[in-house]
Amino acid sequence: MASINDYRDIIGERNIKQIELLxxxxxxxxxxxxxxxxxxxxxxxxxxxxxPLLNELGVDCRWEIITGDxxxxxxxxxxxNALQGEKIKFSGEELEQYRKVNEENAKSLNLDADIxxxxxxxxxxxxxxxxxxxxxxxxxxxIDMARPDLYxxxxxKKYIVKYDxxxxxxxKFSKSLPHPQYLIAPSIDPLSDKNRELDxxxxxxxxxxxxxIRDKPIILQVSRFDRFKDPIGVINAFRLVRNELNCQLIxxxxxxxxxxxxxxxxxxxKREVKGDSDIHILCLEPxxxxxxxxxxxxADVIIQKSLKEGFGLTxxxxxxxxxxxxxxxxxxITIQLHNHITGFLVNSVEGAAYRIRYLLNRPLIxxxxxxxxxxxxxxxxxxxxxxxxxxxxxxxxxxxxxxIIYADRS
Amino acid sequence: xxxxKFYDYTMLISPTGQKASNLKEFLNIIEQSQDKVLFHHLxxxxxxxxxxxxxxxxxxxxxxxxxxxxxxxAEKLANFDPYDYKxxxxxxxxxxxxxxxxxxxxxxxxxxxxxxxxxxxxxxxxVIPLGIEVVNLEDFRNALDSIPGSSLYFHFYESRKIKKxxxxxxxxxxxxxxxxxxxxxxxxxxxxxxxxxxxxxxxxLINILDEELKSV
Numbered sequence: 020m021a022s023i024n025d026y027r028d029i030i031g032e033r034n035i036k037q038i039e040l041l042x043x044x045x046x047x048x049x050x051x052x053x054x055x056x057x058x059x060x061x062x063x064x065x066x067x068x069x070x071p072l073l074n075e076l077g078v079d080c081r082w083e084i085i086t087g088d089x090x091x092x093x094x095x096x097x098x099x100n101a102l103q104g105e106k107i108k109f110s111g112e113e114l115e116q117y118r119k120v121n122e123e124n125a126k127s128l129n130l131d132a133d134i135x136x137x138x139x140x141x142x143x144x145x146x147x148x149x150x151x152x153x154x155x156x157x158x159x160x161x162i163d164m165a166r167p168d169l170y171x172x173x174x175x176k177k178y179i180v181k182y183d184x185x186x187x188x189x190x191k192f193s194k195s196l197p198h199p200q201y202l203i204a205p206s207i208d209p210l211s212d213k214n215r216e217l218d219x220x221x222x223x224x225x226x227x228x229x230x231x232i233r234d235k236p237i238i239l240q241v242s243r244f245d246r247f248k249d250p251i252g253v254i255n256a257f258r259l260v261r262n263e264l265n266c267q268l269i270x271x272x273x274x275x276x277x278x279x280x281x282x283x284x285x286x287x288x289k290r291e292v293k294g295d296s297d298i299h300i301l302c303l304e305p306x307x308x309x310x311x312x313x314x315x316x317x318a319d320v321i322i323q324k325s326l327k328e329g330f331g332l333t334x335x336x337x338x339x340x341x342x343x344x345x346x347x348x349x350x351x352i353t354i355q356l357h358n359h360i361t362g363f364l365v366n367s368v369e370g371a372a373y374r375i376r377y378l379l380n381r382p383l384i385x386x387x388x389x390x391x392x393x394x395x396x397x398x399x400x401x402x403x404x405x406x407x408x409x410x411x412x413x414x415x416x417x418x419x420x421x422x423i424i425y426a427d428r429s
Numbered sequence: 430x431x432x433x434k435f436y437d438y439t440m441l442i443s444p445t446g447q448k449a450s451n452l453k454e455f456l457n458i459i460e461q462s463q464d465k466v467l468f469h470h471l472x473x474x475x476x477x478x479x480x481x482x483x484x485x486x487x488x489x490x491x492x493x494x495x496x497x498x499x500x501x502x503a504e505k506l507a508n509f510d511p512y513d514y515k516x517x518x519x520x521x522x523x524x525x526x527x528x529x530x531x532x533x534x535x536x537x538x539x540x541x542x543x544x545x546x547x548x549x550x551x552x553x554x555x556v557i558p559l560g561i562e563v564v565n566l567e568d569f570r571n572a573l574d575s576i577p578g579s580s581l582y583f584h585f586y587e588s589r590k591i592k593k594x595x596x597x598x599x600x601x602x603x604x605x606x607x608x609x610x611x612x613x614x615x616x617x618x619x620x621x622x623x624x625x626x627x628x629x630x631x632x633x634l635i636n637i638l639d640e641e642l643k644s645v
Contacts, residue, residue: 033577037437037557165544190548193444202442202550348544411439415553422465423591426557 021210041410042076050080051132055141058305061332068208085124085142095141101168103327118144125149155183163327163350164192188330205330206405212308225313236266239318244272244285247327259372271301338392343385345374361392433603435559437580448546456528464517465551471511476582496545502531510623512595570638578627
């Protein structure tokens with residue numbers, strides 16, 4: 020696994036030194052992160068890198084996982100969807116089960132720390148069962164909370180207000196809350212198997228294994244099979260493009276063990292593409308990161324036509340590979356893609372089709388947008404910036420009410 | 430001679446949870462906002478990576494122009510320089526006056542479409558030594574080439590608010606205190622800095638210093 024020094028060539032000596040200084044200011048802190056899965060999904064990917072890097076820098080950081088049965092994760096998946104705006108009715112029993120499973124988890128988790136960071140709604144109620152006076156509790160929300168379902172929001176708000184602060188990915192997701200809120204954008208790891216440079220042999224292996232024929236332009240969407248990722252919309256956009264241009268579509272989806280509804284969406288997608296030889300569905304197991312990396316590198320245009328999106332790390336990954344990206348104008352995608360500069364934002368199937376045609380027909384512009392996108396990620400969305408933000412947060416939590424903190428003013 | 434120690438900073442933005450969907454709400458929230466919120470949107474816009482930064486010098490003007498589409502008000506706000514006032518509170522009062530007068534003459538209140546509201550925030554900054562120290566003007570000029578934009582912003586913009594003096598950027602203060610170069614100090618202080626981006630300021634400072642060093 021990469022060490023902090025391995026990032027020196029990417030972000031420069033000065034940034035590494037600043038991270039080390041901020042880390043020195045947090046060396047006496049004990050941090051614990053809590054989430055619902057160690058594998059699959061953006062949160063797990065980020066924590067898999069952040070936690071070891073924090074420890075390497077001398078900050079004591081542990082990562083705890085809550086457990087639950089399929090019933091619990093079905094409820095939390097519905098909570099996730101309702102926070103993203105879907106109208107879902109929750110029975111009293113469901114909300115009680117959600118709370119109860121957290122109560123059970125609180126008995127076995129070790130949450131003794133100076134700062135407890137709870138990721139997303141699954142472990143949110145833990146605060147009711149493990150509150151320690153001196154511990155600062157932070158809720159880190161990765162979800163598109165622009166317009167959550169009101170009834171569910173009211174039910175969850177009673178937990179959220181007990182926290183000392185909240186973190187959202189973009190300002191649009193923030194809410195009226197009685198505690199300080201902070202913005203921290205997610206990030207990708209440029210040295211992970213999903214994002215590192217690949218040699219031609221590694222790419223060829225993937226092409227051969229998945230029987231991809233590179234005889235026509237490739238349009239790619241990488242995402243879990245989830246209604247909010249709109250795979251059917253992508254297929255419809257692709258079919259509009261194919262009326263004009265010879266091309267192929269790859270839908271590559273991973274799975275996540277806290278998302279039991281993915282199978283149903285995958286079945287629906289398979290029904291939709293039956294018999295269409297230009298559309299390839301690749302259902303990938305976890306840890307197929309090199310495959311995703313290679314697919315992104317062979318694609319001509321990458322799409323992320325989400326209808327709701329907390330941030331859209333697949334967009335960031337594609338931008339990092341210098342690819343032109345088209346994304347739904349929702350959530351965190353809007354702070355990554357700026358029309359004609361780092362990609363394109365779209366609001367409809369037709370919009371997606373139009374921008375795919377625009378990019379496929381203009382290879383020079385596509386190339387330039389891809390280059391600008393890569394630079395934008397370098398400056399804003401790498402794991403090292405994320406690390407710096409967390410280290411800043413730990414210091415800010417120690418200095419409540421201060422607008423400016425001097426690390427070393429002599 | 431006192432050395433110049435360059436600092437950089439890292440910033441965490443804190444949304445207040447308030448948003449404005451129309452010009453009246455926008456004005457009401459500004460009226461109720463703490464100075465730190467005004468400071469963030471009026472002064473710190475120079476440093477953030479925003480697609481529209483550079484076109485107009487602050488967040489409020491960019492929103493009014495691009496999301497609300499009220500170009501007349503954007504023009505009035507674009508010409509408002511908050512550094513002309515010693516405190517954020519004074520700048521806030523003048524800003525409120527401009528918006529109030531504009532609304533007074535409007536037949537209807539302009540709204541934005543859903544998703545394009547103005548989200549109010551403040552920020553906390555941690556100031557970090559950059560590891561660059563200089564004692565002469567040649568090294569100072571060379572450092573200007575390599576320091577990050579955030580460091581340049583801190584010394585040339587934010588330090589004026591910390592000291593509550595429009596003219597007192599860190600660079601000209603250091604030159605004034607350590608060198609007999611009144612003309613150079615004047616040239617730096619004459620820059621109409623609020624209306625330039627950080628990168629434009631870098632270029633201007635380097636040009637001024639190159640000229641000065643050549644003439645010696």
